[in-house]
Amino acid sequence: MWKIFFFFFFICHAGLISHVNAKDTLAPGTSLLFYAGNYLESSNTQYRLKFIQQPGGSTFNWYLCIQSARYHFQENPEDITIWVAWQGQSDFPPALYMLEEGQLIIDADKDFIVNIQQPSYVKNTTATLLDNGNLVLRSAGGRTLWQSFDYPTNTWLPGMKLGWFGLKTPRPYQRFLTSWIGKQNPSPGAFTLGVHPNNTKQPQLVLMRRGIVYWQSGAWNGTNFKFLQNDNLNYSYFSDDNQRYFILNQQLHFNLTYTLIHASGEVTVEYQGDTEYSSSSYIYCYNSESETAYLDEGCVRVKKSNCSAGHNDWFNSTTGFIDEWEQFLFNSTFGITDCNEMCAKNCSCNAYASMNAEAGTGCKFSSSPAYHYGSDGEALYIRHNAKPANRTKLSPLHHPALPPFTKTKSHHNKTPTIAALTLPFLVILTMVFIVWYMNPRKCCRTCFIAPTEHSRQQLAGKEDDNLPFFNFKSIEMATNNFSKENKLGQGGFGPVYKGILPNGQEIAAKRLSKISGQGIEQFKNEVLLISKLQHRNLVRLLGCCTHGDERILIYEYLPNKSLDSILFDERKKVCLDWRKRVFIIDGIAQGLLYLHKYSRMRIIHRDLKTSNILLDIHMHPKISDFGTARIFKDNVYQASTKSIIGTYGYMSPEYAMNGCFSEKSDVFSFGVMVMEIVSGKRNNDFYNPNHVSNLLGYVWDMWIEGRILDLIDPSMEKTVSINEATRCIQIGLLCVQDNAADRPTMSEVISMLGNESTVLLTPKQPGFSTIIGLKRDDVGNKPKVSTNMITISDIEGR
Incomplete structure (x- = not known):
């Protein structure tokens, strides 16, 4: 209660504050707080960057956005949101800080880095918020480091580019518009508008609905598109070997012209002049077969359903109440257009509405079109020409790549014949359900189910609504019954299999061994930890399943497997030129910084090594294997354990010898990997029978003698930059210094990697550069190659 009191006290107090002079720039060390009159404003007063409460949400829902004033020439102009940077919940009003280190941070219950x-x-x-609505981050010398125009949301502003970029790099990327999930909910919706990914000779724009083409503009003729003729829109197209994109140009007779993609898939053009404002349809396609459907050319016709030859595939909208909803879809990523598609394809479905009317998410369905009209009711969609008298039992509703929904209510025909057949079946079904429910060997169920008291899966006493649970049978089918042909490799805690889900998505299923020693509580904790981590340089957990003694983790499949499988293979390593290796080093550093500083929980990985760095199709690195990771509280900087878990050669001295670990333990492991990536040699491959000298000792000797060229992988001879490689080696040596206090933090490492003007310290002798008393077998039994595994590390004693 005190938090609520404080919040309202803050708002009331803010209302007494005189209007703050608007500024267009956040300088280092300054902030933007939430209260009336506090915002960044472009110098032309057209745009404002500010925090607002999320419409339709609770008191403590917020988002940071850029807004423009519609009808600015009127006394009370309407604010329209043209870009969203962040959504979140916070017990206190959030604040935006421009840190001295260069991060633009939102300070809330869970901190968020905008850039x-x-x-x-x-x-x-x-x-700085510019006059064109672009939020730009610049260095002291004026160099643009980041800009909001590179990350469009649902609005295409003049000067913003949509298309493909970085085509000559290992990781090309696309910029496109994404619809909101609902009118008042800025979460990503079902529709995207961008450049066609394949057609380069005749470029065109395409509107897609969940990856399926919904509308296409037709070929670009140099000035306009075949199916898109609008005198108030002016485009330019640019193409070379590295990028191809369209840019929307500003019309001189309007102060602002922009394109907006709506949650329904409709796209409009908004015009604003000095004394007028207007809006016109840009793309308008109904997902139905009514007479008024497909008003625009370029719309792709959907396949007719079998419901009355497709004539009843469209719905009338109204407001009111329906007595009984029979099926539910609890999915916060589905909007009302998804409900429309599923209901239209099911002939026994005659009405639908949103589960969460305020947010416009989830779906509920009824077989009856009968409703009670009420202006204060919810938005209802009733199948055209549907008749209440024809009400039948609602068939299971399906959606591509999704399991059928669980029914919460059903109605049965009361005729004696059907009842006689149904009753025994229900009795058997009830018995089966009771046996299944009492059996602890049941599998995790899908998260798309009605939230009854006994139907929710709990992990470690908490529910995780964002983590899907897979049915064991579906994983068996995806992996061809865990066949040898699908096996990717063997980890310390069990085999990993490649699988393909019914929707075509490739997965890596880690099947934990029954003799691995990892208990169910540890499994739960790992699932909870990984499910809350979201970063481009961390492997993504898709879901999990338990089935009796089976415990399975489902991850994204990464086709290039692990870094060590390429880096230490003489034939494969040639594909890792110097640019790719620098890219990989930077990606690992960014992922590690996220774990240490910017994730929801401060995490120490404890087992970083090249076999736990996986590579996607573009050689983008992703940190995996969080089985040994530990969560640190904000005021805790070091911990100790009697159980040393990890891999020799990557462990820091204080951890391997005394069981003490901290962020600097991960920094040590990172430094080892840097030297492995530069040299192409494995740390533990350097040894003598009695005196074991590893890669760290070899690098140190070469560094002292000034023989840097001897350290660089010969396969990079034609691509390597000696200066950059020397700098990387020095950074690696700083990371593996014997004393943890001498090692840099990951923030400092990233600064050193990205800023050549940063002066590097002279490194001290590495820890474990010479190891006395270890036998050859102790360090030589590591597997030379690992596959696309998300492994939990081998447990090794000291």
Whole structure:
């Protein structure tokens, strides 16, 4: 209660504050708080960056956005949101800080970095809202480091580019518009508008609905599109070997012209002049077969359903109440257009509505079109020409790549014949359900079910609504019954299999061994930990399943497997040129910084090594294997354990010898990997029978003698930059210094990697550079190659 009191006290107090002079720039060390009159405003007063409470949400829902004033020439102009940076919940009003280190941070219950996509951060960075609505971060020298135009949401502004970029790099990327999930909910919706990914000779725009083409503009003729003729829109197209994109140009006779993609898939063009404002349809396609459907050319016709030859596939909207809803879809990523599609394809479905009317998410369905009209009711969608008298039992509703929904109510025909057949079946079904429910060997169920008291899966006493649970049978089918042909490899806690889900998605299923020693509580904790981590350089957990003694983790499948499988293979390593290796080093550093500083929980990985770095199709690195990770509280900087878990050669001295671990333990492991990546040699491959000298000792000797060229992998001879490689080796040596206090933090490492002007310290002798008393077998039994496994590390004693 005191938090609520404080919040309202803050708002009331803020209302007494005189209007703050608007500014367009956040300087290092300054902040933007939530209260009336506090915002960044472009110098032309057209745009404002500010925090607002999320419409339709609770008191403590917020988002940071850029808004423009519609009808600005009127006394009370309407604010329209053109860009959203962040959504979140916070017990206190959030604040935006421009840190001295170069991060633009939202301070809330869970901190968020606005410019997290930025490769490296630069001190003395400023954030400025320009007159075209672009939020730009610049260095002290004026160099653009990050800009909001590179990350469009649902609005295409003049000067913003949509298309493909970085085509010559290992990781090309696309910029496109994404609809909101609902009118008042800025979460990503079902529709995207961007450049066609394949057609390069005749470029065109395409509107897609969940990856399926919904509308296409037709070929670009140099000035316009075949199916898109609008005198108030002006485009330019640019293409070369590295990028191809369309840019929307500003019309001189309007102060603002922009394109907006709505939650329904409709796209409109908004025009604003000095004394007028207007809006016109840009793309307008009904997902139905009514006479008024497909008003625009370019719309792709959907396949007719079998419901009355497709004539009843469209729905009338109204407001009111329906007595009984029979099926529910509890999915916060589905909007009303998804409900429409599922209901239209099910002939026994005659009405639908949103589960969460305020947010516009989830679905509920009824076989009866009968409703009670009420202006204060919810938005209802009733099948055209449906008749209440024809009400039948609602068939299971399906959606591609989703399991059928669980029914909460059903109605049966009361005729004696059907009852006589149904009663025995229900008795048997009830008995089966009771046996199944009492059996502890049941599998995790899908998360798309009605939330009854006994139907929710709990992990460690808490529910995780964002983590799907897979049915064991579906994993068996995906992996061809865990066949040898699908086996990717063997980890310390069990085999990993490649699988393909019914929707075509490739997965890596880690099947934990029954003799692995990992208990169910540890499994739960690992699932909870990984499910809350979201970063481009961390492997993504898709879900899990338990079935009797079976415990399975489902991860994204990464086709290039692990870094060590390429780096230490003489034939494969040639594909890792110097640019790719620098890219991999930077990606690992960014992922590790996220774990240490910016994730929801401060995490120490404890088992970083090249076999736990997986590579996607573009050689983008992702940190995996969180089985040994530990969560640190904000005021805790070091911990100790009697159980040393990890891999020799990557362990820091204080951890391997005394069981003490901290962020600096991960920094040591990172330093080892840096030297392995530069040299192409495995740390434990350097040894003598009695005196074991590893890669750290070899690098140190070469560094002292000034023989840097001897350290660089010969396969990179034609691509390597000697200066950059020397700098990387020095950074690696700083990371593996014997004393943990001498090692840099990951923030400092990223600054050193990204800023050549940063002066590097002279490194001290590495820990474990010479290891006395270890036998050859102790360090030589590591597997030379690992596959696309998300493994939990081998447990090794000291």
